[in-house]
Amino acid sequence: MTGNRVPIANHIDQDLLDSNPTILDHVNDAFDLDYDAITLPFTKPTWKTRWQRYCVSNENDVNKGRARASYIAGKSENVVQDRQTAKEAEVWRLTRVYDKNEVNVSKLDECESIIAFASDWLELDSPDEGIRFDSEMALKQEVAYASYLSIHTLILPAPKNRKHVADYARSVMAALDSTSYLQLSVMIPVSDPAELEQSGVSPALSEFKGDPSSTWEVWDAIRTLCDYSPRLGLALDLGQPLPPPCALKRWSSEPTRQIIIPANAFVGNAKGYPVLSKSCQEFIKEQIKTLPTIVLTETYEGIHKSGGSKAYVQYLRYMEKLSNDSATSVEQFASGYMDWLQAPLQPLLDNLDSSTYEIFEKDPIKYQKYEQATYLALLDKEPNSLTRIAVVGAGRGPLVQGAINAVEAAAEGRRIHIMAVEKNPNACVTLQGRMDEWNESKIASVELVFGDMRIIELEDEQKNDILISELLGSFGDNELSPECLDGAMRLLKPYGVSIPSYYTSYIAPLSSTKLYNEVMHMGDAKNAEMPYVVMFQAVNILSGMDKESNRKAVQQCWSYKHPSKYEFVMDRNGNPMTNYHNTRAAHLTFTIPYAGVLHGLAGYFEAHLYGNVWLSTHPERYDKEMLSWFPIYFPINTGVYLPTNSEVDVHLWRLTDNKKVWFEWSVEVFVKADEKRIKINQSKLHNHDAKYNRIEL
Ligand SMILES: C[S@@+](CC[C@H](N)C(=O)[O-])C[C@H]1O[C@@H](n2cnc3c(N)ncnc32)[C@H](O)[C@@H]1O
Structure with a gap:
């Protein structure tokens, strides 16, 4: 983030729109109050009434969730529509035209600074098949109209029915396919209060047991079924209590485009001004680094006694300032490069600028x-x-x-x-x-x-x-320090000292929809089979410290020492005859305490220079001000679901012949049942035989 303004939008509800339907007035008022945009309901209640008349048999049935759709008109005894209504409904399905008084927005110049909420009554996951299909049709109509007006984002109502989440996702995919530019965001509550309560422990306490993941699982199912579409984002609703840190952390690797904060998620401070709880502040501070739009709702409801409706945005601007002021030099330096995939340098092959x-x-x-x-x-x-x-x-x-x-x-x-x-x-x-x-x-x-x-x-x-x-790369050895220093040892006296004297590579399983999306949508399968240098931001390390087995979250792969403690067979020039001694293999098991989707491996290094002087990019002990190395990312070419309490075996090789060095990698997933390990998933072997990526010697 560092210096980039966090976009904040004020939500204008239907009552406000009814009292003043001129959108530009609301936009200008929002600008005056230091907002950047407004959000609003895209359609009016009049459209809901018409749609329900066409698609739902009667109000009582809607409320009881037993509604039938009119598409079965004439085929079912449940249909209560008259022929005229049934005919109008069919005409709507054919033409899908709004009346002007059914939508809140109708002019192009109103749309630049708005984000629209799709009709919140759409039931893409209704238990009723007819309602689902008619909801999908209504959604496509909204999508088409939003595209017509060049609205950039439509926020979809949250899925409500786990059993029909596949229906919801299929409709979203159909809506995405029906347009080329429009972004869709799925509204997902940050937690399910019933699930938190069931655990019997206050979520604020660190001894929270279990893994409250149900709302994330729903999101994961939707974006997976939508094939990680880059136009599909997440609108995270903070209207529910925050889950414990383990579950909260999971959202950090998701493509959160909006964070919705209702006024009642704020608490009153001693003077009655609205403020966010400590944990919420921490969460928002992390999240705003990726610049999602913060959507403030209910700001006009007078929920807090001091500060009035503008107190909420003022508070967030204050948080933004604190966050900017506390940015490390790395964050300032890397601003704009966060989560940016870069090909690792090859300083041996190329001459640097x-x-x-x-x-x-x-x-x-x-x-x-x-x-x-x-x-x-x-x-x-x-x-x-x-x-x-x-x-x-x-x-x-x-x-x-x-x-x-x-x-x-x-x-x-x-x-x-x-x-x-x-x-x-x-x-x-x-x-x-x-x-x-x-x-x-x-x-x-x-x-x-x-x-x-x-x-x-x-x-x-x-x-x-x-x-x-x-000569150190982001993974320590990936810029060929071992090979170059093998040769350079000829320049050193016996018992001479090398700075660095040794270095170690580390790895951890990582989740990041952002990075995975970038890799997968580059348009060539080979891109998922090569390492990248990345300043991580929207990522989540999935492994945890496992005290029982003494497994660490970030584990050591291998090391190189200079001068080597081994003697090599040398050629006539005093170089090792082959590079075989520089091959390495690591087989590591990680414990996954909380469910997540594996999108790749995060690589780090540590180098011992001399005495007590070290360089480190290890996430638990890195130098916060050091700019030279971003971590390395080895992608996995398909998102691999890791259940709560599963184990992932990571296999990583550094291979070589006399012309090149390359990495190969793969993973396997296990769950434990009755003390046995049962394998449930695995990846392919990536970059086999340097097919897609090599480092030239
Ligand atoms: C990462 S840069 C470091 C440059 C400088 N020492 C610094 O710290 O700013 C590595 C340098 O090593 C040089 N280099 C790499 N392999 C080499 C080799 N085999 N022989 C001589 N120079 C090499 C590259 O051209 C590059 O200038």
Whole structure:
């Protein structure tokens, strides 16, 4: 979010529209009160009356839920319509035209700043088949009319009948298919109060048992049946009590386009002004990062004694400001890149642009940590001694500068000679430009070597005490640090030190409709079989800490150590004869405490630089201000449902031949019954044999 204005809409109900039907007046009033839009019911009660006359036999039956639809006119003894009404109904089904007085909006210029609620009496999931089909027809009519007016979003009434959720979803899909641009949002309550009550524990308490997931399960069923349509979103209704954190967290990975907050979801503070509960504030703060529209309803009802109708929007603007002010530098830096899929860099294959280096160099943490690690390594050298340092993959030189700063700080007569190795010919021009300045130092000298660290040759007396590199990718090893450093070990003296000395890759199962949608709608199946670098936002890590089995939520895959503790068979140039020793495999079991849909794997890394200096993107202990690495995302090409208390086995391989490195991955899902593991689902093997993605050596 960071700086982007959160859209807030005020709901104008039918009574307000009846007292002033001019939509633009309401829009302008809303703008004056610091709203960005209004929401309103799309159709009027007059349309409901006509539709019910056509499609429902009589009011009593509607109320009892026993209504019959007129489409069976003449075929059933339940039909109570006269021939004339039946005929009008058939004409409506054929033509689907509103009377002007049946809709609240009729002009294009009124529609720019409105979000419309579809008729709330539509029963797409009615137990009555006829009502369902006629509701679908009425919905398609609303969709067609909304598209005609260029309205961008229609919010659909919440499904009410779990048994017929497939009917609801099919109608929504039909409505989506009937238009090309209109977005549909399904209104879903954030919780089911009956379900919360059944658990017998106040949901606010952390010892809440069970997994109150019924409203999310309904949403999951609908969007899955609608094939994750990117035009289908969620309008989350906070009119119900918030569920416990485990269930609330689940909504964070869903495509929430609107959050509906009725005035009665606010509580009065000591002075009677409306405020949100602590847990609700936390939830909203997280949610508004993805900029859904907040829809405030019932603001005119006078529910709170102070502040009047504008107090609600003022309060939310205040929350927005607090949230912007507290954004970390990473959030500010990554604003606009959140949940954005980027192909991982291949700095070995490609020559990076100066602007890319410039972005790296903005990191306030990484270079400081390297400098600190180099300083500690130099302190371990004798005073009044010369230390030879190789900075391999020097880029535009920030690690060279860091080493010079470090030796100045280490003092006591310590001196360094730096060999800056870089294979990017363009970056070498920048490095040349810095040589004079560096060589002005009395205690440091710098030489520039253009070439590939795996190939350049060095006499024994030129070998280095310390080798500094930053070839780490988002998963640690995915920019080929292991392979490059294998070759660079020839530049290091026996018992020399590498910074970093080792690094570890971590993985966790992840849910994110946003990322899954992006991958699946790129239009090519291969996109679901390659890793991406992503600054995660609308994601939910599905695994939990399992104390019984001592399983962690985020687990370690593998590590690389430099210099390696093993001796390799070398070729004539002093490089390992094959890259076989750099293959890795991880088979990890994760516990899934709360149901969710698996859309992929989230990857992180940790690197030990020297002494007590570490770099980390691990979600439980990452450096909040570090900008250089976003996590990596390995997609799964189909959403895999994980029930509450299930287990997911993740299989991940780092494979190699002498030309390339690639990852393959798959998952299997198990539930436990009578101490046995029963397999219920699995994915395909992704990127088999580097079919879709490879990292060139
Ligand atoms: C991630 S950048 C880091 C640049 C710089 N050290 C920094 O931290 O800003 C990695 C650098 O290593 C260079 N590089 C990658 N593989 C190399 C190799 N085998 N030999 C020499 N340079 C290499 C790339 O061209 C790139 O400049």
